[in-house]
Amino acid sequence: GIQVEQSPPDLILQEGANSTLRCNFSDSVNNLQWFHQNPWGQLINLFYIPSGTKQNGRLSATTVATERYSLLYISSSQTTDSGVYFCAALNQAGTALIFGKGTTLSVSS
């Protein structure tokens, strides 16, 4: 089945810095999502982005489906951005999302 790999596994930033998180997937996908897991464990939808580029405030994402990767950009990071960021790709059967292991982001003031 499809494999999803995220990098880096951990990222430590000062407040105000920019960062790029990467997600590679092993096969073509119909669906790719980025999530932020908050301290209480809930997964917050950031982007649904099978291809192209989207922006939402300080966050943006780009998926290049033909090259099998997606990038999440965080600009002017804030302490509230801390947490775990997951990308997930829909498997080829179209039946369920397969998750990467996440990137743990720590932003200090």
Added chain:
Amino acid sequence: DGGITQSPKYLFRKEGQNVTLSCEQNLNHDAMYWYRQDPGQGLRLIYYSQIVNDFQKGDIAEGYSVSREKKESFPLTVTSAQKNPTAFYLCASSWWNTEAFFGQGTRLTVV
């Protein structure tokens, strides 16, 4: 409000006991999913259902069972056959092949 509701938030299970986790959605989604998350890990798929009265095993279905008698509901039973059930359980739903949304999760602990 539309969304996915999981209950309870916290659940304690004794050895050899079956417990059932609830997941309800009012988004009129066809597909529903159960995932398990262990500390420091990503999410692994337990079961999924694309339509009422039908469900399929995911990657780690052993020791778990589900039912899908109603479109809105997809309960997960953790049976005594699951040897290491302590984990965080997340339920999700989606339209077919589109964006998925998650509930707030249930933390299960064996005591």
